Amino acid sequence: MVMVAFAVALWGVGWWVNTRLAEGPNSGSRAVQLAVPLIFGLTVIGVWELLVRGLDVPLVILPAPSTIAVRFSDSIPILWADFVQTILKGALSGYLIGCIAAFLTAIAVDRSDFLRMGLLPVGSFAAALPIVGTAPILVMWFGFDWESKAAVVVVMVFFPMLVNTVAGLREATAMQRDLMETYAASYWQSFFKLRLPAAMPFIFNGLKISTTLSLIGAIVAEFFGSPTVGMGFRISTSVGQLSLDMVWAEIVVAALAGTAFYGMVAMIEKAVTFWHPSQRG
Amino acid sequence: MNTESNTQPVIEARQLDLVFQTNDGPVQALKDVNLTVNKGDFVSFIGPSGCGKTTFLRCVAALETPTGGELSVNGMTPDEARRKRAYGYVFQAAGLYPWRTIAKNIKLPLEIMGYSRDEQESRVRNVLELVDLEGFGEKFPWQLSGGMQQRASIARALAFDADILLMDEPFGALDEIVRDHLNEQLLALWTRTEKTIGFVTHSIPEAVYLSTRIVVMSPRPGRITDIIDSPLPKERPLDIRDTPEFIEVAHRVREGLRAGHSDD
Amino acid sequence: MKSVLAVLTVVAAIVVLWYGACVPMNIKGVLTEVERAGAEVVPPGAKERRDLSEFALAARNSFAIPATWAQERPRLPAPHQVAAELWDTTVAKKITSKRSLIYHGWVTLSATVLGFAIGTGLGILLAVGIVHSRVMDMSVMPWAIVSQTIPIIALAPMIIVVLYSVGVQGIIPKAVISAYLSFFPVVVGMVKGLRSPDMMQLDLLRTYNATNAQGFWKLRLPASMPYLFASLKIGIAASLVGAIVGELPTGAVAGLGARLLAGSYYGQTVQIWSALFAAAILAACLVGLLGLIERAVLRRMGIAA
Known part of the structure; x- marks a missing residue:
């Protein structure tokens, strides 16, 4: 019971500190903006730890953060192998192939109004479908190893990327296109000098959406069959063995990989579209 | 009007018609437009919205295709003239690319037209000086005021050797004070470069102050109702706008606009 | 045309x-x-x-x-084979049959809708809290945004098993997955929507000396509707994926996910494809339905053209 009381107290203290910070005079400063969510996160982890210990929650329901941390540091070789298999081989290669294919398709479609009119609704429709469902088919076609996961990722990222790129290539205003016309610019001149740069914010939006989709695709596809390595494989077998600390360790890896991947794309975006109002801040 | 009378006019329109097909049926944007613009003229087009002044300028630039009549630019069809890069066009908004610096924006047409790198540099320097923007080449458009952006867009239109400058309400979005200043600069620039300028506006003082000829237009159907040759001297300080001659011309323009409206 | x-x-x-x-x-x-x-x-x-x-x-x-x-x-399988299988397992079979796709679709749909309703409701509540409390905004919002970059669906198998071990099974575990998958997009979209009125509109209400509640009901909430519907469409699609994936780990016997898994075990490709198309049709119907509601709501508000 003492632990539970501690948990309640910790929550109170965390919230009080954050309230003071958020409503204090420096709430606009960068340090406070970083500190408040961090304090909140640490408070949640602390409360979680205390409650799990205080209430003797069994491991098969919810492991304590410290247990997860221990499991994480003990299993780094396994986690690394899973990371390489699922993220680097499956997700990343599928992401690259899918995004490049969608980009090239978008350029091809862009030249024909008729194609664009036809493909855009079909593409937006496909982007809303539960495409992870193609995983069993693609596993059947490409085998258990990472190739089938990459294929799932290709299919998943293709349509969001296509729709965003096509929309982006339409982004240049009529006036800007008229200007190119007055210079008697060729199709490719106006493509590279005007429409491609103007499309960049949209393209990066597609690239960012696709980072998360690629991880989802690679992990879920492993639920349908995989070699004995990989994050999805590890999650489903560890769940079966009720070693939830391992499942949580994999989820930590997935979270780190997801944020890092997204963060990298966002950083490149910042460098490329520095001129866009949303980046100028 | 004397020695140049036997040279070819820069822009010549004969019975020009343009009908847009819209969802509400055909719209006669230009009807029976006849106009001759000679080398070195500063011609303003003035009239209420829908009178076809912008449409006419876009026809000259081959951004629209007339449905009837004849139109020649430098003795060619407008489209041939466009391919020969015969004119620079300045739009209502500066329309600078936010991802390029001012200098790189001015280089844009030069890159497209295949000028050498050295040539690009020296031309950028020249036109930046011409529009009074020295030292701003490395700034991005969004770091500049609206008036400076519009000056940069004029510099962009001047960067290549087009002897025609087409301007579609270039100062419409700017405030009165900035606009006065830019008008003065534009006149100075015109005197120095001897370009032929077509200028769309809906401000009477602006039209009278700038132009050697003022084309008054009226809507439904878009047509020319009056062409006024300005008696004002080529040298025009800002306070010329208080002289009787200026007020007289402005009055005639206003009368022309009112006459165009009377049949509404 | x-x-x-x-x-x-x-x-x-x-x-x-x-x-x-x-x-x-x-x-x-x-x-x-x-x-x-x-x-x-x-x-x-x-x-x-x-x-x-x-x-x-x-x-x-x-x-x-x-x-x-x-x-x-x-x-x-060729398109007509999939179409024939779809016809066989929907129109030609009784709904109560274990081979009826309508039955399986209903199992998945009910979990999806229940979870979506819970996730959306909680998401809107949290968004309102975030907009009105600076502490909540600064503490929670960064995490809500980060959560969008994480494949949180990886939690699904664990949720099913944990809930099973405490005796909860059937529709609830799947609904929980659907709920948390739709929760975060709704929070982020709704916060954006509630913040969408500009300074001038907010100042106008201040000149009327309007209360916070009046500002919420008369300005912020109506202004947030387009954003809300955009994130609802993302949320419902995510919910459906969640329900389908939730059917995988326990070897569930009913639901579109179970059909996918069974088909892949026994090499019944036609069955996989028809289950996949059923899921696609279901997703399209749900998103389409939300689109209709969106148009009706926005038209009543006079926003939509």
Whole structure:
């Protein structure tokens, strides 16, 4: 019971500190903006730890953060192998192939109004479908190893990327296109000098959406069959063995990989579209 | 009007018609437009919205295709003239690319037209000086005021050797004070470069102050109702706008606009 | 009109490509079958054919091409096979049958909708809290945004098993997954929407000396509707994926996810494809329904054209 009381107290203290910070005079400063969510996160982890210990929650329901941390540091070789298999081989290669294919398709479609009119609704429709469902088919076609996961990722990222790129290539205003016309610019001149740069914010939006989709695709596809390595494989077998600390360790890896991947794309975006109002801040 | 009378006019329109097909049926944007613009003229087009002044300028630039009549630019069809890069066009908004610096924006047409790198540099320097923007080449458009952006867009239109400058309400979005200043600069620039300028506006003082000829237009159907040759001297300080001659011309323009409206 | 034609053309092109793809995909299997049935195949023997290209085989055994569209367990079923299976398992079967896709679809749909309702409700509540409390905004919002970059669906198998071990099963675990998958997009979209009124509009209400509550009901909430619906559409699609994935780990016997898994165990490709199309149709209907509601709501508010 003492632990539970501690948990309640910790929550109170965390919230009080954050309230003071958020409503204090420096709430606009960068340090406070970083500190408040961090304090909140640490408070949640602390409360979680205390409650799990205080209430003797069994491991098969919810492991304590410290247990997860221990499991994480003990299993780094396994986690690394899973990371390489699922993220680097499956997700990343599928992401690259899918995004490049969608980009090239978008350029091809862009030249024909008729194609664009036809493909855009079909593409937006496909982007809303539960495409992870193609995983069993693609596993059947490409085998258990990472190739089938990459294929799932290709299919998943293709349509969001296509729709965003096509929309982006339409982004240049009529006036800007008229200007190119007055210079008697060729199709490719106006493509590279005007429409491609103007499309960049949209393209990066597609690239960012696709980072998360690629991880989802690679992990879920492993639920349908995989070699004995990989994050999805590890999650489903560890769940079966009720070693939830391992499942949580994999989820930590997935979270780190997801944020890092997204963060990298966002950083490149910042460098490329520095001129866009949303980046100028 | 004397020695140049036997040279070819820069822009010549004969019975020009343009009908847009819209969802509400055909719209006669230009009807029976006849106009001759000679080398070195500063011609303003003035009239209420829908009178076809912008449409006419876009026809000259081959951004629209007339449905009837004849139109020649430098003795060619407008489209041939466009391919020969015969004119620079300045739009209502500066329309600078936010991802390029001012200098790189001015280089844009030069890159497209295949000028050498050295040539690009020296031309950028020249036109930046011409529009009074020295030292701003490395700034991005969004770091500049609206008036400076519009000056940069004029510099962009001047960067290549087009002897025609087409301007579609270039100062419409700017405030009165900035606009006065830019008008003065534009006149100075015109005197120095001897370009032929077509200028769309809906401000009477602006039209009278700038132009050697003022084309008054009226809507439904878009047509020319009056062409006024300005008696004002080529040298025009800002306070010329208080002289009787200026007020007289402005009055005639206003009368022309009112006459165009009377049949509404 | 022209756009309808364009869409139909694209769809027709996809169907043609699909039929075309069936030939190389299925030709090897077909040749093995017809050879076993006594037909003459060039070259004879499945072993000989293994390293030959599918296109060459199809060209040399063109008599077998129609069979690639009519196999029982093809690697890639032809469109009409999938359509026939869909018809068989929806219209021709009783809804109570274990083979009825309507039954399986309903199992998945009920979990999706329940979870979506819970997730959306909680998401809107949290968004309101975030907009009105600076502490909540600064503490929670960064995490809500980060959560969008994480494949949180990886939690699904664990949730199913944990809830099972405490005695909860059936629709609830799947609904929980659906709920948390729709929760975060709704929070982020709704916060954006509630913040969308600009300074001038907020200042106008201040000149009326309006209370916070009045500002919320008369300005912030109506202004947030377009954002809300945009994130609802993302949320419902995520919820459906969640419900389907939630059916995988326990070897559930009912639901579209279970059909996918069973099909992949037994190599019943036609069944997989029909379950996949059922899921796609379901997703399209749900998103379409939200679109209709959106139009009705926005029209009543006078926003939509």
